[in-house]
Amino acid sequence: MKKHFWLPLLLALWAAPASAQTTVRIARDQTTIWAADYKTSIAVVPAGAVLTVVRRHGDWYEVIVPPADPGVGARNGFVFKDNVDAEARSYLPQPPRRIGIVGIAQFGYQRFAAQKSFDAVLGQAGGPFYGGGAEVRFGGLFLNASIERFEKTGQRVLVVDGDVFKMGIADTITLTPVAAAVGYRFVRERATPYLGAGVGRMSYREQAAFTDASEGFESRFASYHVLAGVEFRNDWVASAFEVQYTRAPNTIGVAGASAAFHESNLGGLVGRVKVLVGR
Amino acid sequence: MATPHVAGVAALLISQGVTKPAAIESVLKQTARPLGAAQGLPPRNDEYGYGLVQPRAALLGTGVAK
Numbered sequence: 001m002k003k004h005f006w007l008p009l010l011l012a013l014w015a016a017p018a019s020a021q022t023t024v025r026i027a028r029d030q031t032t033i034w035a036a037d038y039k040t041s042i043a044v045v046p047a048g049a050v051l052t053v054v055r056r057h058g059d060w061y062e063v064i065v066p067p068a069d070p071g072v073g074a075r076n077g078f079v080f081k082d083n084v085d086a087e088a089r090s091y092l093p094q095p096p097r098r099i100g101i102v103g104i105a106q107f108g109y110q111r112f113a114a115q116k117s118f119d120a121v122l123g124q125a126g127g128p129f130y131g132g133g134a135e136v137r138f139g140g141l142f143l144n145a146s147i148e149r150f151e152k153t154g155q156r157v158l159v160v161d162g163d164v165f166k167m168g169i170a171d172t173i174t175l176t177p178v179a180a181a182v183g184y185r186f187v188r189e190r191a192t193p194y195l196g197a198g199v200g201r202m203s204y205r206e207q208a209a210f211t212d213a214s215e216g217f218e219s220r221f222a223s224y225h226v227l228a229g230v231e232f233r234n235d236w237v238a239s240a241f242e243v244q245y246t247r248a249p250n251t252i253g254v255a256g257a258s259a260a261f262h263e264s265n266l267g268g269l270v271g272r273v274k275v276l277v278g279r
Numbered sequence: 280m281a282t283p284h285v286a287g288v289a290a291l292l293i294s295q296g297v298t299k300p301a302a303i304e305s306v307l308k309q310t311a312r313p314l315g316a317a318q319g320l321p322p323r324n325d326e327y328g329y330g331l332v333q334p335r336a337a338l339l340g341t342g343v344a345k
Binding site for chain 2: 114117118120121156157158159160161163165166167168169171173204206208210211215216217219252254255256257258260
């Protein structure tokens, strides 16, 4: 019993907001409706009687007992849950479980975890990511998938004892992360915060001028991420601001500038703006 | 004739802005192609030193990952 002490409270909280104007059907004949002290009987009702529920108190429903005599006011009484028809009890309010599909366009700026390596080659430790995706919503839950792209040209370098020498040869880095995430939205009227986590596959390509494909670098890596954001809705269009931390460990760092700087994580921290269409 | 070749590569590196002697030496060593493996010699050995100087590799530098 002690183990489930929270259950009545949970049921009460669950039921309270939407219990007005809901009804229960009495399942057992000669069911007693009790007063608030749960000792005094105030009515005995036949099976099939339908009573309006005021609210739920743990295992009990507070119901309106129709007056026995005209001119006498209705009273509130309590009926035990087991005396109520199971089907009728299904009135228990459910949170909205509407399935929604949302299209997403997104723009973000990622600060790479391999800051020194990217700063050496690209001249900055981050860059813009553009992309889009789709999200399926089921009540507060969401599942989304997205694809983004980053491309920037810097120049090849020599890194010797931490000193960076730029060689003046163009080096283009293309990063294409494909990711999926699940999470929960704490639905509010206008601003909806959300949290999520997911996995992805990151395509990384690096090609320098004056080199053939065999001298370039191209590979795909697994990644995982956590994210948090807040969505501002305006009917069918919404905007969202999101922060995501991605890890793609042991993906670089074998050769090149990343090896010189002992950096092996291709992930980073992204700040992102999203435009969502649909609901 | 090894010295003029190595000196030439060093000059090319200097022309690209790699002016520190220690950096030039390090790049030449790192990018040299080791010789003597067929005779069971280690990458750096008394027969061939660090190996055959590789001007293209030295001047190409590296990217982030390679």
